Amino acid sequence: MATTLLWLRNDLRLADNPALAAAIEEGNVLPVFVLDPAAETGGASRWWLHHSLAALEADFAARGGRLVLRRGDAAAIVPALAREIGAVAVHAGRAHEPWLREADRRVAAALQEAGIGFHRHRSALMFGPERITTRTGGVYGVYTPFSRACFDAFAPRPPIPAPARLAAAGDPGGDRLGDWGLLPVKPDWAGGLRASWTPGEAGARARLDAFLADGFGEYDRQRDLPGVAGTSGLSPHLHWGEIAIDAVWRAAVAAPGRDAARQTFLKELIWREFAAYLLWHTPDLATRPMKAQFAAMPWRESAADLAAWQHGRTGVPIVDAGMRQLWQTGWMHNRVRMIVASFLVKHLLLPWQAGERWFHDCLVDADAASNAASWQWVAGSGADAAPYFRIFNPVLQGRKFDPDGAYVRRFVPEIANLPDKYLHAPWEAPEIVLRGAGVRLGASYPRPIVDLAEGRERALAAFAAISGKA
Numbered sequence: 001m002a003t004t005l006l007w008l009r010n011d012l013r014l015a016d017n018p019a020l021a022a023a024i025e026e027g028n029v030l031p032v033f034v035l036d037p038a039a040e041t042g043g044a045s046r047w048w049l050h051h052s053l054a055a056l057e058a059d060f061a062a063r064g065g066r067l068v069l070r071r072g073d074a075a076a077i078v079p080a081l082a083r084e085i086g087a088v089a090v091h092a093g094r095a096h097e098p099w100l101r102e103a104d105r106r107v108a109a110a111l112q113e114a115g116i117g118f119h120r121h122r123s124a125l126m127f128g129p130e131r132i133t134t135r136t137g138g139v140y141g142v143y144t145p146f147s148r149a150c151f152d153a154f155a156p157r158p159p160i161p162a163p164a165r166l167a168a169a170g171d172p173g174g175d176r177l178g179d180w181g182l183l184p185v186k187p188d189w190a191g192g193l194r195a196s197w198t199p200g201e202a203g204a205r206a207r208l209d210a211f212l213a214d215g216f217g218e219y220d221r222q223r224d225l226p227g228v229a230g231t232s233g234l235s236p237h238l239h240w241g242e243i244a245i246d247a248v249w250r251a252a253v254a255a256p257g258r259d260a261a262r263q264t265f266l267k268e269l270i271w272r273e274f275a276a277y278l279l280w281h282t283p284d285l286a287t288r289p290m291k292a293q294f295a296a297m298p299w300r301e302s303a304a305d306l307a308a309w310q311h312g313r314t315g316v317p318i319v320d321a322g323m324r325q326l327w328q329t330g331w332m333h334n335r336v337r338m339i340v341a342s343f344l345v346k347h348l349l350l351p352w353q354a355g356e357r358w359f360h361d362c363l364v365d366a367d368a369a370s371n372a373a374s375w376q377w378v379a380g381s382g383a384d385a386a387p388y389f390r391i392f393n394p395v396l397q398g399r400k401f402d403p404d405g406a407y408v409r410r411f412v413p414e415i416a417n418l419p420d421k422y423l424h425a426p427w428e429a430p431e432i433v434l435r436g437a438g439v440r441l442g443a444s445y446p447r448p449i450v451d452l453a454e455g456r457e458r459a460l461a462a463f464a465a466i467s468g469k470a
């Protein structure tokens, strides 16, 4: 019986895993995960990865298999391991992240030299990004026609059940997960993450089932309300491939419910696809503005303002609530991500790359594609971006999307006793109201670190200075 190596990356699951199915078809499978420093995995993602791998190890063990863990340069480790176990082939899911593409290139060359096959399977995405082109063979720069092309062409695979048994394929030895130091200690800041998430394939499936049973039917109406659990919470599971995009799509298509809700949800899955597509075609998406004139943006430098934003101490409640939700749970509601990002790059005029990096470190769903594409979208420098001059007013956004203040009260408890009327703009409250609510501006809760009207004008002036520049 031949032996194959299954190189797991962002596909940490057994069901609906085409690379695993193909590897089994060919012989006994040795699954390996390589922790590669080139991945630059952020803090919250490292926490997630630890638990996801622990779940996967247990899932393999329950079927008679064993997940091998190795640490270092994946492009060197994978071919060496394949040779060591006498593998006839290496199977993996296709990846779109720049570092993995580079690793794939090196692995492919090494395996070819060794006469070992290297097969990559569509896994993380609906399409290989190179497959979606405009009618003239070009690259889409705008979401809507891209999404139409996806809707027209996508046919999810039929389900691939998880294998019942896996024959052991040798034991080359590897690291112990606990030795990787992925979990935070001193301080252990992961309490809120533990309370919020169950990483792993079973957790992903449970999250999808819960959403379909409750939330999905009202998705189009509730997805913008951060005070309501109106979205799926699938993003970290999708990022690590604990559930297949095909499985989520199939389930959403089959679930009972209003079509408007379903269509809105499917369109969000295509935003994820669009981000990956952009990253594929623009590998430096996280650092370089897609619109060249934004390179000349006169960004400010202010370590104090950046720190206030990062720690939810800006004095603008919806912004602070979002940044604290991120810090405490490793996740932030999409509407609030847009508000806090807009506040950073526009009202504070700080570079979007600083926000991207903070999100990358703090998000459990940190994704090279979705994070960078979204930051560029908000900053105005990205593909099909929001026009720069459309500047979110965080007070109006708060009043519109958190009208009863449930979200702000949860994450900014020190102003929870303010009446709704002033909750999103405490500085407008008369002194007697503040006192009645136990709020002392500048002491128990900060005054705004920027005057919203002045910040807006400053941003517009900065934008005017670069518009017209090629």
Ligand code: FAD
Binding pocket: 223, 231, 232, 233, 234, 235, 236, 238, 239, 268, 269, 270, 271, 272, 273, 275, 332, 333, 334, 335, 337, 338, 341, 359, 363, 365, 366, 367, 368, 370, 371, 372, 374, 375, 378
């Ligand atoms: P749902 O509303 O249930 O949507 C279902 C799935 O669709 C999500 O799990 C996600 O995979 C995808 N999706 C939804 N909205 C978007 C979107 N706008 N762009 C791309 N995919 C989307 N998403 C990430 O997965 N990782 C990131 O690092 C990330 N960074 C972001 C940074 C900023 C500044 C902004 C504005 C958005 C970012 N997003 C990111 C997109 C979006 O906020 C999250 O995908 C969403 O909030 C995840 O919650 P959910 O799973 O409940 O989403």
